[in-house]
Amino acid sequence: MNLYFIYIFIFIIFNCICGINSVKIKAISYAYSERLNLLTPIVDEFNKYSKKQNLDIQIELTILAPENSTSSIDDYASIVGTLLARQSTKYDLIFYYASFSEVYGEHFVPLNGLISEEHINMFDKNIISKTCTWNKKVIGLPFTIELSVLYSNKKLLDKYGEKVPKTWDELIKTSKYIMEEEKKLNNTDIISYNGLFSEGDYGILSIYELITSFRKSNADLYPGIESDSAQNAIKMIKILKNEIGSDSQFLMEDDDTRERIISGKALFLKFWYYEHNPDYTTSNIPGEKAGISGSVAGGYNIAINRYSSAENQKAAIEALKFITSKDTQKKFVISKNIYSAINSLYDDEEACSLINCNIYKNAQPLPVLDFELKIDNIPLYIINFKKYIYEYVYNDADLSDVIKKIEDLTKYYHFSVIGGDSILGPIFFVIISIIVVIMSVSHVFIFHDKFKPQFEILSNWFWTLSLLGSIIMMCSVYTLYGDGSEFKCKIRIPIIYFGHAMSLIPVVYILIINFPEENKISNWFKNNKYIFTGIVVFIEFSLNFTLLFSPYHIEIFTYNGENFQKCVNYESFGAIFNFLSIFCIMGSIITISILLFVDWNVETLRNERRFITALIAVDIISIIVFNVFASIEIKSYLLYNIIFTINVILFSVTNYLLIYIKRVIIVLCKNKDEDFNEIEYIKKNRIFNNFDSSSLSKESKGSRETRGSFQSQSQTHRRASDISNALISYHYKVSNSNRISKITENKQLDL
Structure with missing residues (x-):
């Protein structure tokens, strides 16, 4: 019996020692409701994998979400930014919104050399270069890709013999026709299109998507705000709102959109791709012309805090490799109807049976939310960018004034040789x-x-x-x-x-x-x-x-x-x-x-x-x-x-x-008759030379005679007085004596 207790005691001590030796790394993430069931299973799976492989690494995960906090994605970005700016070691693994790589990059561990090139090259090159790179170094890897898509009501489209629209003009035309026909049947519960130009986090993405959809080809970069393409896209937002929507309809928040996807009470909806009501079919966001995708890739990256201890960084690398591996991405990401940035997964039949691979393929090269700005305060830029666009869309502000305000957000004014901002x-x-x-x-x-x-x-x-x-x-x-x-x-x-x-x-x-x-x-x-x-x-x-x-x-x-x-x-x-x-x-x-x-x-x-x-x-x-x-x-x-x-x-x-x-x-x-007679000038002013010399001599003599009376006077004061007298003496001289003699002699020789 005693031997039995001894075995138990040894077993407990052994586990305590192992627990003490294990490395605990802390991770933090933000997640919307449809993503809450994604992170926890992956973390649990890693902890099991770590134990099985004797890695002695455990992940403790903190998730901030609208359901358990009052924070939004912007608030989360601010929290992460503050922690990193303070060089906090509270979290080792950080999940962050992909567009913030330029902001956070200096605080993350460069992964080049720590993770194999083969592993990094699995991911979409455009995603890596645009959202995972800072200062030409890979500082994070994609965890998930969130692709916005157009949800089209199959029942209503089939009822009227219409197809899924590929352009904005087709969307407007189809919406007007079906909505008018449904009104005749007194069906007023459905909406035509949500737009999703809301005050929430999605608003800026919707603007970016629509501007992206006005590119000339999918290979083109995001049109600059001053371009005709961008301005035509902004005009289209207002056209869509006025012709097939309304202010309240376009300002609908994410929750309202989810409810309509579930209930089927919309003709067209724009939202992230996720597991949805089968009454809807999904496709790429329409473009100005067919074949141009407006779908933009958002999503989350995972990075390692450079201020964590060397031991925790080493452990975090193992966790990052596991979470971003192809097997994990397929098992936990694709299976949840969430896109991954690993391109080869979309050639996998099993994966494509779980998710619409065509949407991902048709959006190639995959555009990302990247304003391509070299500024420090990107969050502030995004807030003001959205605010100014909304002034035009909802408050009828002049578009040219709006464009100038947006340009001024990143523009530094200066003089220009040609044109410029000031004549x-x-x-x-x-x-x-x-x-x-x-x-x-x-x-x-x-x-x-x-x-x-x-x-x-x-x-x-x-x-x-x-x-x-x-x-x-x-x-x-x-x-x-x-x-x-x-x-x-x-x-x-x-x-x-x-x-x-x-x-x-x-x-x-x-x-x-x-x-x-x-x-x-x-x-x-x-x-x-x-x-x-x-x-x-x-x-x-x-x-x-x-x-x-x-x-x-x-x-x-x-x-x-x-x-x-x-x-x-x-x-x-x-x-x-x-x-x-x-x-x-x-x-x-x-x-x-x-x-x-x-x-x-x-x-x-x-x-x-x-x-x-x-x-x-x-x-x-x-x-x-x-x-x-x-x-x-x-x-x-x-x-x-x-x-x-x-x-x-x-x-x-x-x-x-x-x-x-x-x-x-x-x-x-100069008048030719006004020749300067130097010898006459000297003779005329010779009195000053003589006066100065005699004055200086008398002053010197006087100072010697009265020296005994002023022995208490400081040496500094006497020296200052001598210098002052000398300067005054020089001031009244017209030339030095040698020069006067030379000039006089020369003038006499000339005569």
Whole structure:
């Protein structure tokens, strides 16, 4: 007896250990009432198979359905999306609506290499490529295919000698005839056609199906909403509703359709293919013309959560292979009058005795619910797409307005060279291009004998750099044209920074080499102009080129239904290099301002100082505008582009006019009698040189005499005072002493 209990105890312990070692994977799915009896038997069958094969894997299934929750398929999609976004490990196997592969794809385990190519290739290639692939990787496999079909009442068709319609026109004609005849017999309980353009989940599919049915051939892709085919299809929805239906009839929900399939109280009905009343025969959804199928494949995929543990992922792969195997699909899917995506099953006589294989074959290549959009929020797009179509169908909205609203859901507005959404795009493009051409052609002035004297202050190299800088800045506007991209955002501001630096090089060089006093720095710059230019170009190019590799933040704004991709700012290290670039620009402006004050009375800069002053003022204003412009929230693409373009034009053209073209204007406007007498100018202003020198000397002497009285004064304050006095002294000089002597001697020799 004791031995018996010992055996029982060992048996219990053994089973507990085995239970502990088994892997439990959790699965979640959504199912309508007609699919509730499908998933549970398959899961039970796998658990038996696992036990028999000693896989030690058990599936725990959670099913959300209208019967046991308040959620719809859209709510389920949101639940799954939230779980995956949080990288939840709550569920390992996820059944999801096939059209969401693009949304969920990054969260699923790629199956390539984990499941044999032979297994994947069993399934319809179009289904795999359209609904199971993300980033060129297979991230799920089809579990079931739901094909929408036309249910035709055989009794009524046979009664009046009519055939199953293959086109929408035939459907309308047959419906009108039979319904009128039935009314004569006082049969008012039947409806002609449900449409199924309801507020529920099926509404969007019905719209997609009808648009698909207006393709030119079954091999064609889904017609774009802007196409004539799509617009004719949308018009057909309204024609069907008005001629053989009604608002209430077309807004019938799924449950009403099921009841009419069971009761036979409809002439034609559109619904998913499933086991049904034998009074109805099923066929493909009609098309604009015979032979074009409107039937669209929906259905569910099964995928593996990439955030699950490695052990659970390995177990989930075994479960996925079993559920999607040909034997399981035939035994549990086909037998339930549900379509599978395994093409070879429709050449199986036994399978075709259970399901209408011709519907599947006639729909080839199988169209799927795929809007072919590269957007993040597909659920929101679907909701708005349906809403706008219904505004036309039920509320008599203008179709052109509806089409524009739908296009605006995925369209990003921008300037276009030809046509486009605003006439300002082509206008600004022409203006910018003309200015660039004028700037380029004006390069000839530096070689023309008439204008050469005005350009002799610097070598042609510097004037070419200045022109090039203005042209580069102007070209930044071209990044506003065409579809927006991260690359365009990255290069837009660096183009302005670099061009601005190039345009200011001559200004900085002029002010340094004309410093009022002979010094080593000025002499170095005179003798090493190419090295100076190379250093500036290298620094600016390095800073701005680095920005091209920085992450960039782009925000999407919507104004009056028009989407706009706005370049916001650089991220990570790009923010630092962007700050350094701005710092260099401000540093160059401050440097120019100080040198301009110091060189104000230098005779060689007599024609430069006021233009440079204006240049600095405009540059400061433009930089402020750019920074304010970047910080405020502008949602209108048109306003953003206008402000940016005008500011760039002012920025670039001002530099061009005040640095380069003003010299041409001076020559054209100059009176021949107004020759500048440099020696007289120096003599006239010599008093300022003498006054400054003596003043500075007296101040220095005074400071020495009173040094003892101000010993408590800080060294910093004395140094600042000396610098201030020196700057003021330089400000009043018309030239350095060496230059004055040389000019005077040369003038006397000329006499």
